[in-house]
Amino acid sequence: MEKGKPENTPDWKEYYERMKETAPLVIHYPICGGGEECIFVCPFSDKIWEVVPMKVSLFGFKYKVRLRPFMANPENCKKCYICVQACPTGALRPVEKPVRHPALVLLYNTLKLPFKKKYGVKFVFRKEHAEKFKKNN
Numbered sequence: 001m002e003k004g005k006p007e008n009t010p011d012w013k014e015y016y017e018r019m020k021e022t023a024p025l026v027i028h029y030p031i032c033g034g035g036e037e038c039i040f041v042c043p044f045s046d047k048i049w050e051v052v053p054m055k056v057s058l059f060g061f062k063y064k065v066r067l068r069p070f071m072a073n074p075e076n077c078k079k080c081y082i083c084v085q086a087c088p089t090g091a092l093r094p095v096e097k098p099v100r101h102p103a104l105v106l107l108y109n110t111l112k113l114p115f116k117k118k119y120g121v122k123f124v125f126r127k128e129h130a131e132k133f134k135k136n137n
């Protein structure tokens with residue numbers, strides 16, 4: 001999906017609320033980097049995820065239109081939480097455990113990254129995620 005015109009683009013909170021009402025997961029978009037790690041690891045990604053334009057900052061910088069993952073068809077989710085494990089920043093969480101302190105969650109997950117056995121630094125810096133990061137931001 002393209003980024004589109006800024007004036008017609010919803011704020012990230014609209015997508016957050018929609019997932020909160022309909023999905024088993026929520027994304028605290030201001031600490032989502034947009035590398036699509038969640039979509040890459042989801043076994044049913046095509047049936048669940050879309051990448052949509054929304055107005056959001058990147059880790060507190062520059063509020064503007066960016067592309068971010070959104071669960072368009074949450075009814076197809078199997079609640080395996082592989083995507084939650086693969087999220088490098090902690091932005092993606094089960095709906096019953098939402099992010100309460102974004103700065104702390106981001107710091108904690110960034111520090112944890114080099115020690116993660118699976119989905120650690122090597123995974124995050126893979127070429128496909130770097131390309132998505134560039135395109136989506």
Ligand code: SF4
Pocket residue numbers: 041042043044045048076077078079080081082083084
């Ligand atoms: S919980 Fe599992 S099935 Fe649901 S979106 Fe995440 S990876 Fe996909």
